[in-house]
Amino acid sequence: MAGTKCIITGVPGVGKTTVITEALKRLEAAGNPYAYLSFGSFMFELAEKQGLVKNRDEMRLLSKDDQRRLQQQAAEEIARIDGDVIIDTHASVKTPKGYLAGLPEWVLDALEPDLFVLVETDEDQILGRRFGDLSRVRDLDTYGALQSHQSFNRAIAAAYAMKTGCTVAIVTNADHLVDLAIDQIVGLLT
């Protein structure tokens, strides 16, 4: 459909929500509004409508086939949205069994994103933010584990670029420089 499909990702604690929220406001103020959706929430609502789950915790209990089908259906519905959309998701998710692609092939084929953004910052800063934000339960990662995760995200983003032809932009959300990160996101979406 007409419109830019932009995927924004970042490891937990990097400040993705903050930069997306502000970028959406500025884009709207500039007369260039984007719709916003979280891929995970979108999938959950789909599963709920289909009577597969009653709450979000049950999502991980779904069979692999059900999860894959839901991912694909969610991607197909999002692709049909007319207009510009920011899709909030993860490049990869850290699970007890290793890194899991946030956008496996069947999602990419259905979604056909135009732009893929990695929000990153120094691992030390992410650790600082995770300790500082006691309102959310975050992974207890080490510096090295975070480095490995961010590096894996860059690698899988390259695979996404090969698969879809989307561009991959890296936006640094450094301490004290959140405005710069928001400006960059707005610039990418304008």
Added chain:
Amino acid sequence: MAGTKCIITGVPGVGKTTVITEALKRLEAAGNPYAYLSFGSFMFELAEKQGLVKNRDEMRLLSKDDQRRLQQQAAEEIARIDGDVIIDTHASVKTPKGYLAGLPEWVLDALEPDLFVLVETDEDQILGRRFGDLSRVRDLDTYGALQSHQSFNRAIAAAYAMKTGCTVAIVTNADHLVDLAIDQIVGLLT
């Protein structure tokens, strides 16, 4: 088919054989046995049965088309195995013409792995192990060459994750900590 298909990889000298052998014993003792196969040996036996080669050295003389067909047939047969299987292979193979994908697309499509494990350790430790093990002819790599190879393996593992939806787990097999590596593999397969 029912069962977990787990691919375990690592550069020569990282101690992959040791950790797989011990992990298989512990999994069996815990009442959760895995079958084991080496992808290369499996392909060779297939080629032998088809009268294409008489010994393992002849494998590299096969045409590119024959090699690809054999890879695909091997992957299809392995996918039909009922039950849990560890598949021992390489994320990428270092050849005189550069890095070669251990699991190109046609293998992944046929195999549909659930879990992909990278066994890694510091390059210095790998060099030490290669010098120490005079029973096998190993590549004479430098520190930098090993670093480049391990890094390429992580990148290609990300592409595998995108393609198949398998998880990618990184297990460090550090000097004096082989038990930890085995525990982690057992944990991933349990």
Added chain:
Amino acid sequence: MAGTKCIITGVPGVGKTTVITEALKRLEAAGNPYAYLSFGSFMFELAEKQGLVKNRDEMRLLSKDDQRRLQQQAAEEIARIDGDVIIDTHASVKTPKGYLAGLPEWVLDALEPDLFVLVETDEDQILGRRFGDLSRVRDLDTYGALQSHQSFNRAIAAAYAMKTGCTVAIVTNADHLVDLAIDQIVGLLT
């Protein structure tokens, strides 16, 4: 078709043109001549023939669909060339919207390359060469930006290897050692 399809890539300023030009001479002198083409120029000539553009600057104004179709047609025509060919292009292109895959899936599927070469060197040396070559307008990259770009190129090369089964060779074109780089390219193509 018969013949090796070899893709050679490198960030602007790495000295790709120099090493390709010399490698072509040596290969010809050794009785093993390669045809040469630039993927970008090949696409432009195709667009010109189809009356889509009048000059090269107009290429970036083409619709996404036209660009994709032209890429695919160019790749199909190159794949039909009989004999050995060096294809000069980029692993990824740095654009205002982020990194763009030089060889997205539809190009790889049509082209089926045998060998993919990354010409690299230290970021400091690339910066030095860019400053030294005032005849061309180059990107004003920082050390970190170049590092990020070269690293992204390695990651996307791994995805290309997964997709096509081509080998990925890394050739360092270091200051004062250009002959070594040329020798390595000649060796890969012989």
